[in-house]
Amino acid sequence: MDKILFLLGLIRNADMYGYQINELLDSHFDIIVSITRPTAYRLLNKMTADGWISFREEQIGNRPPRKVFSITPKGEDAFQKILRQSLVNYSPSQQSSAVSLAFLRTLPADELLPLLTERRRLVQELLRKLGEGEQHQGDFHLLFEHQRQHFETELTWTEDMIARVQAESLG
Amino acid sequence: MDKILFLLGLIRNADMYGYQINELLDSHFDIIVSITRPTAYRLLNKMTADGWISFREEQIGNRPPRKVFSITPKGEDAFQKILRQSLVNYSPSQQSSAVSLAFLRTLPADELLPLLTERRRLVQELLRKLGEGEQHQGDFHLLFEHQRQHFETELTWTEDMIARVQAESLG
DNA sequence: GGAGACATGTAAAGGGTTACATGATTTG
DNA sequence: CAAATCATGTAACCCTTTACATGTCTCC
Numbered sequence: 001m002d003k004i005l006f007l008l009g010l011i012r013n014a015d016m017y018g019y020q021i022n023e024l025l026d027s028h029f030d031i032i033v034s035i036t037r038p039t040a041y042r043l044l045n046k047m048t049a050d051g052w053i054s055f056r057e058e059q060i061g062n063r064p065p066r067k068v069f070s071i072t073p074k075g076e077d078a079f080q081k082i083l084r085q086s087l088v089n090y091s092p093s094q095q096s097s098a099v100s101l102a103f104l105r106t107l108p109a110d111e112l113l114p115l116l117t118e119r120r121r122l123v124q125e126l127l128r129k130l131g132e133g134e135q136h137q138g139d140f141h142l143l144f145e146h147q148r149q150h151f152e153t154e155l156t157w158t159e160d161m162i163a164r165v166q167a168e169s170l171g
Numbered sequence: 172m173d174k175i176l177f178l179l180g181l182i183r184n185a186d187m188y189g190y191q192i193n194e195l196l197d198s199h200f201d202i203i204v205s206i207t208r209p210t211a212y213r214l215l216n217k218m219t220a221d222g223w224i225s226f227r228e229e230q231i232g233n234r235p236p237r238k239v240f241s242i243t244p245k246g247e248d249a250f251q252k253i254l255r256q257s258l259v260n261y262s263p264s265q266q267s268s269a270v271s272l273a274f275l276r277t278l279p280a281d282e283l284l285p286l287l288t289e290r291r292r293l294v295q296e297l298l299r300k301l302g303e304g305e306q307h308q309g310d311f312h313l314l315f316e317h318q319r320q321h322f323e324t325e326l327t328w329t330e331d332m333i334a335r336v337q338a339e340s341l342g
Numbered sequence: 343g344g345a346g347a348c349a350t351g352t353a354a355a356g357g358g359t360t361a362c363a364t365g366a367t368t369t370g
Numbered sequence: 371c372a373a374a375t376c377a378t379g380t381a382a383c384c385c386t387t388t389a390c391a392t393g394t395c396t397c398c
Binding site for chain 1 (some may be wrong): 357358359360361364365366367
């Protein structure tokens with residue numbers, strides 16, 4: 001449902017064609033929502049079939065024609081409804097990558113430290129990438145801000161963990 | 172892969188049967204990993220087929236017999252491998268419920284406030300539930316601690332948002 | 343004797359990903 | 371003229387969820 005909400009929200013913000021949406025997803029939003037190309041096209045087609053969005057064909061020169069989607073009144077209703085539902089239906093984050101943290105302690109310190117350091121690097125990279133995206137997408141500012149705070153929490157956690165493991169291996 | 176890692180880690184910690192695992196998942200770990208009953212059984216069967224775990228049947232009285240699973244050497248290898256991979260493969264949290272935050276601003280303040288307040292209540296409830304679980308599952312202490320920090324980030328964010336919206340609607 | 347806990351699953355349907363397919367156009 | 375970009379999708383496969391199925395035991 002979150003994928004549909006996001007796509008619908010994008011189109012609601014400004015008319016868009018599939019390729020353009022996929023570009024956006026790949027370049028900036030992959031940090032926040034994971035929607036692959038085929039899924040995006042499938043959902044766009046589904047929403048068209050359901051009458052939530054409609055499209056006009058646009059062609060520039062001899063390029064393959066684009067389907068430029070706009071939201072319909074029915075789609076606007078759906079958007080409003082899903083948005084309200086979704087705001088209240090908070091469910092825990094289910095970070096698949098968090099499960100491994102449960103079993104950290106099975107690894108010896110000398111193996112653990114490089115792994116945690118690499119993990120920290122990844123989080124830092126994501127934070128950097130988030131910063132880039134933030135500048136381009138003023139409309140989605142809140143979403144980026146929210147994600148940033150979670151990344152920062154993750155970074156702090158990882159750094160604390162590294163410090164703890166180091167302290168133990170020295171002591 | 173995280174579901175398998177978790178199940179494998181549970182069994183590695185102590186021999187367990189399916190029902191028991193599902194009870195644990197339902198009562199304490201649903202906040203952290205989402206594995207439904209059928210999925211748990213399927214994965215247990217799959218890991219058995221792959222030789223990662225083995226089971227002995229145990230029967231008490233005339234009750235339906237239990238399959239008590241233990242990890243095999245092959246399973247231990249898999250566990251070690253997946254754990255290392257998974258620690259380093261950090262990927263963004265993909266909270267499905269976060270997407271809606273992008274479109275907060277489409278709602279008028281008088282509708283937004285109750286929704287946000289309800290969302291805050293949900294987060295607080297999850298924090299409380301996490302506290303209960305923490306006492307029972309000392310082995311998974313790190314995982315709970317990690318999740319707690321993300322919940323607290325979420326709570327802070329939500330409270331800030333509520334304050335912001337209130338300030339705006341007053342000013 | 344009925345409700346709820348104990349114990350294991352299957353079936354159907356939906357949703358997502360990876361890899362594949364197609365063809366024109368611009369850029370180096 | 372080759373490579374990347376533009377533009378849209380399909381097919382096969384895998385994974386997950388919801389609902390269904392089955393039967394015993396214990397407690398009230």
